[in-house]
Amino acid sequence: MQKSAGPLFYIGLLLFVFVVMFPFLWILLAALKPPGELFGERAFHFIIQNPTLDNFIRVFTERPFATYLWNSTVVATLTTLYSITIASFAAYAIAWLSFRGKTIILGVVLAVSMFPQIATISPIFMFMQSMGLTNSYLGLIIPYTTFALPLAIWNLTIYFRKIPSDLGEAAKVDGASVWQTMTKVFFPLAMPGVFTTAILVFIAAWNEFLFALTLNTQEAMKTVPVGIVMFQGMYTIPWGEISAASIIVTVPLVVMVLIFQRRIISGLTSGAVKE
Amino acid sequence: MNRQNKGSLTEKQMGYLLIFPALLIILVIAIWPVMRSFWISLHDIRLNDPTKTEIHSSYGLDMERYVSTLPNLLRYVKKEAETAEGATKERLDAVRQQIEQMHAALSQTGEIASRYEAIDQLLLEFKPVPAELKYVTLSAEQTETIRTTLATAESTLLELGAQKQLSKPEGAVGVVSGIKSSIIEPNYVGFTYYKQFLTDNRMWAALYNTFFFTVISVAIELVLGLGIALLINRPFRGRGLVRATVLIPWAIPTVISAMMWKFLYDGQNGIVAHLFEATGLVSDMGVLLSTKAGAMFSVILADVWKTTPFMALLIFAGLQTIPQSLYEAASVDGASRLQQFFRITLPMLKSTILVALLFRTLDAFRVFDLIYALTGGGPANSTETISIYAYKTMFAQMSFGEGSALAVIVFLCVALISIGYVKILGADLLGEGNRR
Numbered sequence: 001m002q003k004s005a006g007p008l009f010y011i012g013l014l015l016f017v018f019v020v021m022f023p024f025l026w027i028l029l030a031a032l033k034p035p036g037e038l039f040g041e042r043a044f045h046f047i048i049q050n051p052t053l054d055n056f057i058r059v060f061t062e063r064p065f066a067t068y069l070w071n072s073t074v075v076a077t078l079t080t081l082y083s084i085t086i087a088s089f090a091a092y093a094i095a096w097l098s099f100r101g102k103t104i105i106l107g108v109v110l111a112v113s114m115f116p117q118i119a120t121i122s123p124i125f126m127f128m129q130s131m132g133l134t135n136s137y138l139g140l141i142i143p144y145t146t147f148a149l150p151l152a153i154w155n156l157t158i159y160f161r162k163i164p165s166d167l168g169e170a171a172k173v174d175g176a177s178v179w180q181t182m183t184k185v186f187f188p189l190a191m192p193g194v195f196t197t198a199i200l201v202f203i204a205a206w207n208e209f210l211f212a213l214t215l216n217t218q219e220a221m222k223t224v225p226v227g228i229v230m231f232q233g234m235y236t237i238p239w240g241e242i243s244a245a246s247i248i249v250t251v252p253l254v255v256m257v258l259i260f261q262r263r264i265i266s267g268l269t270s271g272a273v274k275e
Numbered sequence: 276m277n278r279q280n281k282g283s284l285t286e287k288q289m290g291y292l293l294i295f296p297a298l299l300i301i302l303v304i305a306i307w308p309v310m311r312s313f314w315i316s317l318h319d320i321r322l323n324d325p326t327k328t329e330i331h332s333s334y335g336l337d338m339e340r341y342v343s344t345l346p347n348l349l350r351y352v353k354k355e356a357e358t359a360e361g362a363t364k365e366r367l368d369a370v371r372q373q374i375e376q377m378h379a380a381l382s383q384t385g386e387i388a389s390r391y392e393a394i395d396q397l398l399l400e401f402k403p404v405p406a407e408l409k410y411v412t413l414s415a416e417q418t419e420t421i422r423t424t425l426a427t428a429e430s431t432l433l434e435l436g437a438q439k440q441l442s443k444p445e446g447a448v449g450v451v452s453g454i455k456s457s458i459i460e461p462n463y464v465g466f467t468y469y470k471q472f473l474t475d476n477r478m479w480a481a482l483y484n485t486f487f488f489t490v491i492s493v494a495i496e497l498v499l500g501l502g503i504a505l506l507i508n509r510p511f512r513g514r515g516l517v518r519a520t521v522l523i524p525w526a527i528p529t530v531i532s533a534m535m536w537k538f539l540y541d542g543q544n545g546i547v548a549h550l551f552e553a554t555g556l557v558s559d560m561g562v563l564l565s566t567k568a569g570a571m572f573s574v575i576l577a578d579v580w581k582t583t584p585f586m587a588l589l590i591f592a593g594l595q596t597i598p599q600s601l602y603e604a605a606s607v608d609g610a611s612r613l614q615q616f617f618r619i620t621l622p623m624l625k626s627t628i629l630v631a632l633l634f635r636t637l638d639a640f641r642v643f644d645l646i647y648a649l650t651g652g653g654p655a656n657s658t659e660t661i662s663i664y665a666y667k668t669m670f671a672q673m674s675f676g677e678g679s680a681l682a683v684i685v686f687l688c689v690a691l692i693s694i695g696y697v698k699i700l701g702a703d704l705l706g707e708g709n710r711r
Contacts, residue, residue: 010511010513013511013513013517016506016520017516017517020521020523023535023580039543043546043549044544044549089294089296089297090297093291093293093294094294097287098287099286099290099291108298109301112305116640116686117641118641118666118682118685119309119682119683119685119689120312121669122312122678122682123308123312125675126320142304145300145304149300149304150301150305153297178289207527209530209643209644210643225644228531229530229534229647229648239538242534243538246527246534249531250527253526253527254519257519257522257526264522268588
């Protein structure tokens with residue numbers, strides 16, 4: 001199947017890249033267009049006559065977009081830190097220690113990761129409301145565990161299994177305790193896997209919508225995805241501002257993807273492919 | 276082995292200890308809510324009706340409401356009696372006595388009397404009433420007493436009002452219904468909602484939409500993903516660029532990609548709608564988001580754009596694990612490219628494709644963000660999936676019991692789909708669990 005690529009292939013490839021990137025590029029153009037060019041006869045033009053950064057400015061001056069960004073950052077970071085910590089212990093145990101019931105535990109973790117969010121929303125909402133935790137960071141971080149923890153355990157387990165277990169045996173022979181083996185031998189080797197998993201969990205938490213939509217309804221506590229969707233009014237949709245906000249959120253993600261693409265891909269595919 | 280400290284744990288104990296927090300959290304935050312959802316779905320819970328905001332297993336009294344409404348009723352009746360004359364006055368006094376007797380009977384239960392005092396004090400001081408003080412359980416007998424007393428009071432007041440014997444007849448209904456709403460009925464309704472949904476056309480339409488969306492979009496994603504994976508599975512320059520490109524749709528928050536597509540599909544200014552009209556794919560730009568078929572098509576296209584990369588990446592990773600020697604041997608034996616694809620590539624990819632399909636099918640079946648932001652389920656519910664229906668029932672109508680029943684239906688479908696896939700995949704999915 002290995003055939004070197006000809007010019008036709010590259011043309012096809014460019015076309016493919018263009019099609020995939022097109023919505024993103026078009027939104028970038030929309031964000032830079034003044035209202036006069038966004039609608040009406042110039043709506044379909046690729047070239048902007050009077051490019052402007054007004055939309056980007058308005059997103060921050062007329063809307064609490066900076067607050068949304070901060071909220072999303074806090075919630076996604078704390079969710080990542082806490083679920084990675086707890087998941088690391090669990091994954092270490094599953095991958096490196098011998099005890100019974102591992103398959104069942106992994107099965108439960110996988111099953112929980114497939115739970116539809118909507119099936120957990122009503123009790124979680126009622127609970128958060130009765131505890132006064134709606135419109136708080138904690139009120140989002142707790143339910144985010146439902147997807148973050150299984151995702152983290154599953155990915156970390158796969159990574160940790162790849163670390164040769166002989167190292168653990170060797171440490172044991174040398175008289176290291178389980179705790180010492182874990183902290184001195186294992187974790188340094190596991191850091192790349194932990195890091196990759198952290199990226200995946202962070203993106204998942206950053207992108208979450210249903211819990212954020214229902215639990216944090218106050219303007220000051222909204223996260224980015226909810227905030228952007230709520231830009232639209234009853235009768236008008238401020239496309240320029242929505243586009244600018246979308247670009248602001250997407251650019252860091254794109255940068256992150258460009259830097260960590262190898263890690264992300266290995267993280268995404270490691271569960272599905274046996275090596 | 277004596278070098279181990281006396282207090283230190285064996286490997287097995289350590290294993291359970293390390294895994295315990297994760298399991299506990301999963302149990303409390305994921306498994307318990309699902310079971311609780313089912314339990315809620317058996318109750319008539321409405322967050323916009325103060326007597327139904329929680330599960331009530333027996334008759335009860337909302338003391339806060341009772342304390343704040345009983346004096347109103349008594350005051351109203353007393354005031355009317357002062358201005359009334361003759362028979363009307365007697366009847367009003369009788370009503371007041373009955374209500375007072377009812378309260379006295381209730382107060383014989385020491386608990387109600389003492390709580391009445393406590394809550395009255397709190398209300399006077401404008402302090403919130405703690406939940407543990409708020410509800411008292413009533414016996415069936417007590418409930419009956421309250422009900423009959425209030426019913427008599429209401430009918431008497433309405434009758435007198437109709438005869439123009441009251442000075443403020445319009446206040447009568449308010450004061451009585453105020454105190455009536457402090458009676459809490461058990462809101463267990465059993466499987467009523469499930470039975471109701473069995474004959475609910477909207478539920479079946481939503482289920483159909485969900486399945487339609489899932490099958491069509493996952494099928495397209497599989498074919499495209501396989502195509503892309505095969506295409507890029509060769510050495511060429513700029514692989515990094517292509518890889519990054521396909522990752523971007525995956526990384527963007529779903530709702531944001533939905534908003535982007537909403538702009539592209541826009542009936543007046545959407546470039547994609549414009550292109551489709553120009554190429555004759557649609558008769559009019561407005562068709563995409565304002566007709567039933569157009570909206571479903573739009574949703575599927577947006578989903579395909581967003582998730583094909585994921586499919587392609589998984590399959591691409593699977594392709595790279597197929598040993599090159601297999602193809603070399605096949606070429607030596609004279610197998611054509613097509614034969615190689617069907618005899619080597621596909622069989623070797625089987626488990627990868629199945630796992631990818633499993634994840635994608637479940638994701639597509641749970642679809643919420645995309646449709647919420649892109650069409651909101653419309654037009655005319657044509658893109659309303661079961662998750663959207665459940666969300667609307669819960670958060671627009673505030674009917675949590677009913678909405679939870681729909682959520683449980685989503686859960687059951689997801690469970691059935693997973694069981695189906697796991698049956699086909701067998702132990703492959705967790706097989707690695709036995710590796711050590």
